Amino acid sequence: MDEGRRRVVIEGVSPEIDGGQFAIKRVVGESVVVEADIYTDGHDAVSCALRYRRDEQTEWTDVPMTLLGNDRWRASFPVMELGSYRYTLIGWVDHFLTWSRDLSKRIEAGQDVAIDLEIGARMVDAAASRASRGDAATLRRLAKSMRGRAGLDAALSPELGLLMERYGDRRFATDYRRELPIVVDPPKARFSTWYELFPRSASPDPTRHGTFADVRAMLPEIVGLGFDVLYLPPIHPIGERYRKGKNNTTEAGTDDPGSPWAIGGAHGGHKSIHPELGTLDDFRQLVDAARDVGIDIAMDIAFQVAPDHPWVEDHRAWFRERPDGTIQYAENPPKKYQDIYPFDFESEDWEPMWRELASVFTFWRHQGVRIFRVDNPHTKAFGFWDWCIDAVKRQYPDVILLSEAFTRPKVMYRLAKGGFTQSYTYFTWRNTAAELREYFTELTRPPVVDFFRPNLWPNTPDILPEALQLGGRPAFIARLVLAATLGASYGMYAPAFELMEAEPLAPGREEYLNSEKYEIRRWDWNRSDSLRPLIALVNRIRRDNPALQSDRSLRFHPVDNDQLLAYSKVTEDGSNAIITIVNVDPHHRQSGWLNLQLDEFGIAGDQPFQVHDLLGGGRFLWQGGHNYVELDPVAMPAHIFRLRHRMKTEQDFDYFV
């Protein structure tokens, strides 16, 4: 039989993703708060510790746990370095603690404790045999005192308590049966602001193809707008066979530049650069220049090929062959996508294929790229991503991967569990207050909050949602504020958003008319009605208010009008608190009564406090949780209130005592 004297149970550990199969996610400097149910039979006292280590270390660091009540214990530790950590727990019956607790009760009841002191002294002697030399001597001295005239003083001394905690009898300790993994990412994994543009449209000269140099020239502007990630659609050579024309037509004209996602041609594949954009050197210069101003270039990684991609020739086994000897193009029957070949993840040659695909990430990481936006990861095998992300991040723990999987919820979550750092979300289609409340409550509570980091996009080159088609400028502003305050990470397909492009390909469709995916667009970047000034303001509010730089504290607050959505974020220490209220109806002025639980903000029920609208500039004096709000979408469909605790009163004057 296994050792039967391990009497402590450890269970209900949180966080823990699918029994420890997947890692929880943190960024450098965050703390990991762990709770567990830990108890034993009978009345004996239990002691327990949370243990953690870096993956490559073998020694655990122990943190004593604190009882919260109902057999629930808690402890925490900080993660200060990039990479992988592990944590587990240990618990043991603490006979000395039981004895010590009981001794006090016996003394209180006036019982004779002579034999009890002897029992305790024997435990102290045993601890001495486990102790370092100096401590052993102290313990033996204390044991001797316990048997003498001042036995009680020695028994109850804090010195003894501390030493016995250090040298407790853990012979029959229970180790939690799992070691739970943590991945520690760079800070931008949690808080990032993304700007998407097509470099080919970046030329100030409308007669020529945009280049990396043109993009570089835009960097000061983008910094000024408050973005810290600049995401570029694929920059590789674009295929020529079956190239798509304007508005996704199947016949491309000779001038049509094609979709950047149809990757590969005579000029190379996933490790090459589309010649019209510049050289690899130009690209590296862009990456470096961006880094210098605090911006990361995010590359688009789309694992699919155009028919003229070199891999088609060199690695035919990576694709599925049809009985007529042709390669199977992408399909969603009856629709055919003849310009794209998908990889066959059941290929006999899957191992070399996995390695080559992973090397695409490391190749670009060598050029300085640390952020990747991965196109349609849900059409590649989960096992591939689990392996690939682990392999890449072991080598480069500073890499961030954004999963672009607009698909079914469990698939999205599985990709995040498998290692994607951030994920696109359903925010794009969540418009009503009830929808947003339900979805973001799910995203910001365990278990989801520990493995899935949302990155909110009001639009993308693929998606012009109905709300933006129909709601005009108020809808754009409301969606901007929602994305920027509900999500610590958000992004926009920028020119189309700034300039409020709202024309769909056809009624009822959510593709853009004249989509930049299939043609070069000439944007009037400095149009007078552009949303740029407002975007810059919102991003400055995000930068100035750490509460908005994390999603974990998100809480919704009831308003008696369903068109008004109210929510708050607060820093862990409570020093920064933001309450956002959005009118989700772009057409009508809406008003209602907001109901705040003031204790969540550390405000006593009768204490007046100020809310300062960082968007509109107004300052309101509120008292109590029940407050009136009114938002006219034409003027400004949202408040972003910074809550300020301290109101001056007459008691603050010198003469008041």
Add this chain to the structure above:
Amino acid sequence: MDEGRRRVVIEGVSPEIDGGQFAIKRVVGESVVVEADIYTDGHDAVSCALRYRRDEQTEWTDVPMTLLGNDRWRASFPVMELGSYRYTLIGWVDHFLTWSRDLSKRIEAGQDVAIDLEIGARMVDAAASRASRGDAATLRRLAKSMRGRAGLDAALSPELGLLMERYGDRRFATDYRRELPIVVDPPKARFSTWYELFPRSASPDPTRHGTFADVRAMLPEIVGLGFDVLYLPPIHPIGERYRKGKNNTTEAGTDDPGSPWAIGGAHGGHKSIHPELGTLDDFRQLVDAARDVGIDIAMDIAFQVAPDHPWVEDHRAWFRERPDGTIQYAENPPKKYQDIYPFDFESEDWEPMWRELASVFTFWRHQGVRIFRVDNPHTKAFGFWDWCIDAVKRQYPDVILLSEAFTRPKVMYRLAKGGFTQSYTYFTWRNTAAELREYFTELTRPPVVDFFRPNLWPNTPDILPEALQLGGRPAFIARLVLAATLGASYGMYAPAFELMEAEPLAPGREEYLNSEKYEIRRWDWNRSDSLRPLIALVNRIRRDNPALQSDRSLRFHPVDNDQLLAYSKVTEDGSNAIITIVNVDPHHRQSGWLNLQLDEFGIAGDQPFQVHDLLGGGRFLWQGGHNYVELDPVAMPAHIFRLRHRMKTEQDFDYFV
């Protein structure tokens, strides 16, 4: 690298207790309904199966699963034999199913499918190589047809679909990584009605100690009351040293019989019989006679000893020795229980101790006892119970163990997970409608419903709850109805309950005055105001209505008066439905409006239906979910309504068409 071509994910399996560490519980004849999230990348079709087997078998039986939507699948299987089963899941990308689904779409769109038919025919050929001889021939014939003039007919034939389901390509199937255990118990594990009495008080002659023969004489009465388990406190020799006197005083008189839980003395220990009750043979006759009338004798197993128990002499190492050479008695400092020695579960000699304790169960099982009520299991090591119950049930899968752990919630649940068949509950102290609703919702939902079987007791020899002390006859009746209808298993410390004993040891205490634990009581079993007739009626209602014989369907229904608690139970096929309404206020008439969701009972919103009060006999015609109820606690504090769907209308007459 591990095989990378397994593309299916299986997760979110339910039921599953702590990652499969513990078994789910069922009784013979029940079905096990299993759900899981199963999906793959991309657009390919998935097929999956639920697999189960008896523990000792090696071959799985597969049940195809059905998609519920949102990647959730379900299947079920029945468990028809006592003992242990296992289940797991398997899923695979079903290329033939994908092909077949896509073929229909291509045909609909008028595409040329010649090459597609060839692709399908190759899959059929491959399946033929996996098939039995006869099926292989059929498959080859079908593949040939698919390449011929009537290719489409063959491709879409149901015959081909069935064969391809049977011989699908599972090379890259994903096995769920765990085999999940099930324990299948006898029917009384789920539905049982317990009657507790002290045999020593069973004598009709007040001058003599009751015997097993006296208990035997009471069997017809107990059957008539509708009980099927007769639970006896410990029947072993009672210790003499430090024996407790009346009302738990420390000085016993020479006539005091002592507490049956102070086990062991000159006449033996846990495998012996207290001589005044009769012989082992008498006991066996009682067990057999009870069995003949459908009653199981439940024995009390209390693993603790009186100072004169033979084990103290023979196995000193099983107890903790104090420095003065005495054995450590039970304590909860400053309280001392010198009449009881607890076992030391950290004894060096723990293995022989475990085996001897387990042999107590098997010894009594050999005498015909199949049900054990285990006293204070939470003061013994969890690891011991895990091992002991498994060992006993491997040999005797018909054994039922009731855990008497009135302790903290996680400890109670852990004992149930470790194998206890049934458990005492907090019902004893849950009195208000809100308390009962919250607690029984927790108990009857996953995960608790799958491992914890509540057994509800309104009183025990240890506990006379305040509600019964203060509420008079209406409280006794309300608590009886609640226990009998909320719990498929319930029991009572019978004479004290029938006769409505309500006097505590002292004000504010919940021990009985003149507790039968310390003295022989002479009960007036046939007192005219006894609750016996009502108890018999309630138990007949339980027997006649299968809805009350399971807890899984329990649902609460809102009433606009907090003193009225309403809930229902319905059989799986909907043929039997019981709605119980209890006035939990024993002092006042209460009325209110009950709000039923009629679709839960298969009743259309406008269809009239009858509720028949099985307690009071009244029949009420209701229409719609909103109905008035009124309960006078003095008359009868509860309705137990049987819902009858079909109301006769004029359309039932012959002449109506």
